[in-house]
Amino acid sequence: MAADVDRIRTLAREFLIALGEDPDREGLVKTPDRVAKAMAFLTSGYRTSLGDVVNNAIFTQTTNSMVIVKDIELYSLCEHHLLPFFGRCHIGYIPTGKVFGVSKLARLVDMYARRLQLQERLTEQVSEAIMNTIGATGVGVMIEARHLCMMMRGVEKQNSVMVTSSVVGTFRESQATREEFLALVGHRAT
Numbered sequence: 001m002a003a004d005v006d007r008i009r010t011l012a013r014e015f016l017i018a019l020g021e022d023p024d025r026e027g028l029v030k031t032p033d034r035v036a037k038a039m040a041f042l043t044s045g046y047r048t049s050l051g052d053v054v055n056n057a058i059f060t061q062t063t064n065s066m067v068i069v070k071d072i073e074l075y076s077l078c079e080h081h082l083l084p085f086f087g088r089c090h091i092g093y094i095p096t097g098k099v100f101g102v103s104k105l106a107r108l109v110d111m112y113a114r115r116l117q118l119q120e121r122l123t124e125q126v127s128e129a130i131m132n133t134i135g136a137t138g139v140g141v142m143i144e145a146r147h148l149c150m151m152m153r154g155v156e157k158q159n160s161v162m163v164t165s166s167v168v169g170t171f172r173e174s175q176a177t178r179e180e181f182l183a184l185v186g187h188r189a190t
């Protein structure tokens with residue numbers, strides 16, 4: 001479903017009026033257009049497929065030791081408030097002959113992050129996509145993120161980091177594998 005940029009522009013103007021603003025004052029004249037373009041970009045993950053992202057970027061590799069990619073930058077929008085949450089994503093997987101190009105893992109994270117999200121669901125979608133796309137024997141994904149809906153509104157929550165993890169396959173079945181993953185990504189929560 002394509003983003004209806006014209007409609008978002010119209011609604012953004014209405015939104016400014018509802019907030020008590022004057023959408024015709026100099027600083028706001030172009031705001032509805034900017035909002036529409038920004039929102040279309042920030043939700044562009046709805047219009048990107050896994051196939052587009054991983055296209056030709058899966059390589060044969062005979063190793064079956066754990067692959068770790070740490071500190072993938074992540075920016076998303078919480079679906080409850082349409083406010084950003086942002087942080088880092090750490091990914092580990094055990095391949096069975098196929099591995100991803102590293103930049104593709106970042107694009108895969110972007111694809112799911114550029115939607116209205118819950119951090120928990122985002123974490124699961126990334127782990128399942130990796131598991132299914134390259135037939136890994138196991139995948140672990142951890143996301144550490146700060147939510148502006150908490151930081152800007154709450155008290156005593158300004159420094160809180162939400163940590164979510166999703167483990168599938170051998171990462172779920174084997175405690176030793178899970179612990180190796182957590183140690184390698186330098187889990188510092190709790």
Ligand SMILES: [Zn+2]
Binds near residue numbers: 149
């Ligand atoms: Zn929120």
